[in-house]
Amino acid sequence: MTFDNAISWFEIPATDIDRAQKFYEAIFGIEMAKMDMDGYKMRMFPINDPMTGIGGALCEASEFHGPSxxxxxxxxxxxxxxxxxxxxxxxxxxxxxxxxxxxxxxxGTMAVFMDTEGNRIGLHSIEGVVM
Known part of the structure; x- marks a missing residue:
């Protein structure tokens, strides 16, 4: 078994999926794809190659998890x-x-923010990295 990345998928809890989608689309300048299932609403972050990249979504499913x-x-x-x-x-x-x-x-650099749903989320950038 190979272990290329420590993360393969992430979910950011949302209590109001539309508000959360609007927030993340605004700060990143992206469009998120809608994917709703029975009792579980998701908004997918864009990913170039789902087979090799790390994907994630906003998720509204109160019985499964909540903002933290x-x-x-x-x-x-x-x-x-x-x-x-x-x-x-x-x-x-x-x-x-x-x-x-x-x-x-x-x-590189980092920052931390609180989103509209009450989640503490970090940002990371390799800008300015000196090798």
Whole structure:
């Protein structure tokens, strides 16, 4: 068995899927695909190749999971400009918790925000990485 990536799929809980979709589309400048199943509403993040890439979605399913500001912290890809995404968070209804911060020259920058659903989410960018 090979282990190319530690993550293969993620779900960000939402209590209002339409509000969450509007927020993430606004901060990332993307369109999310709708995929609803019986009792489970999803909005898919774009992915170039579902067979090799890491995918994820916003999910509204209260009996399955709920928003969290204390659990696992995932970092979404903020390349090529993390600050451009950070600058859209508050106007879209979120809150910046940790501003753009250099991790180390070889690892890039990070930030953390609270989304409209009460989830604590990280951003990571390799901008400025020195090899």
């Amino acid at each position: 500001d204390k659990g696992v912290l995932i970092y979404l890809n903020a390349n090529p400009d993390i600050q451009a995404i950070i600058d859209r968070i508050e106007s879209a209804g979120g809150q910046v918790i940790v501003p753009k911060t250099l991790i180390a020259p070889e690892y």
